[in-house]
Amino acid sequence: MRIAQIAPLWIPVPPITYGGTEFVVSLITEELVKRGHDVTLFATGDSKTSARLVPVWPKSLWRAKLVAPHAAFSLLYHEIISRQDEFDIIHDHCEFYSSVYSKFLKPPIISTIHHPMYEEVIMLFKKFPEINYVAISKNQRKTAPGVNFVKTIYNGIPLDSYLFQEKPKDYLLWLGKIIPEKGLAEAIEVAKKTGEKLIIAGIIPKEQQDYFEYRIQPMIDNKKIQFVGAANF
Known part of the structure; x- marks a missing residue:
């Protein structure tokens, strides 16, 4: 399967220090490659992966200290929209960005929500009932009634790293x-x-x-x- 993984641009994949979302994106991406899938990771240029890397921005935004960092996310989705015919499915980890840009994407989208469900975020997600949102816990899902959560999938960990x-x-x-x-x-x-x-x-x-x-x-x-x-x- 041809899979696009879309990572947030704040931190490299995998993270150097803290970066829970980026850590999970890396684990999923590497496992999909091991299983023989054709995986493309959209992330920053300082990311490391065995998948095909599309460096939509030279380095993580927290390092770059941009005045207008959200311009980088617009470039990210411009790249994805331009290359969407290369993919069978898109797994997005940028949350509300994917909701807005989904109108321009033909492949099915899975959007994993990694952060708390704040009121303004819930309001946005409810506007996009056609998107397949994935929760990372039952509690997260419970706090957002009306959002189209299709599944609850807990974050995995590499067990051999936790003895x-x-x-x-x-x-x-x-x-x-x-x-x-x-x-x-x-x-x-x-x-x-x-x-x-x-x-x-x-x-x-x-x-x-x-x-x-x-x-x-x-x-x-x-x-x-x-x-x-x-x-x-």
């Missing part, structure tokens, strides 16, 4: 993007009540800087509650 440790170490670990929906504040409260050491690893999105500074940072003492910044995979 079983019979004897646990003397700390708890929280890993993820630091946003309220991820439950970091609750994890800190659990650690404090149980007396456990907690190590926090993750990125702080610009729009969540206030949340980190006023809600999370006051609870970090760098002894029992430690923040180590972003971690790689």
Whole structure:
């Protein structure tokens, strides 16, 4: 099957440090290639893949620090629309971008939603009932009634990268993007009540800087509650 994988342009595929969506895109792409499919990955030029790479932008947008980064996404979909006859199916990971540009695409589209279902996003997705949206959890799907979710598919992981440790170490670990929906504040409260050491690893999105500074940072003492910044995979 001729498959197009469309990755967000913010971070390379796979990510160098944090980048959950890009990590999943890489896993899916590499597995499809192993299974003999003809896969084309639309991503940034600093991405690495065994599939055919279409570098729609030279490097990840977070590195480029563009004034108008969304222009790069317009170029991304211009490239996809121009080459759509090369594909039997398109798997999109850019969420609301694919919804708008889907009107210009003939191949069937699967759009995996990797982020929380905010009110404005739900409003947009409801305008496109013809798109096959895929949820990554039952809870995500539950928060967006009326959106055409055709399936719930949990993110996979390479099991050989996560070895079983019979004897646990003397700390708890929280890993993820630091946003309220991820439950970091609750994890800190659990650690404090149980007396456990907690190590926090993750990125702080610009729009969540206030949340980190006023809600999370006051609870970090760098002894029992430690923040180590972003971690790689």
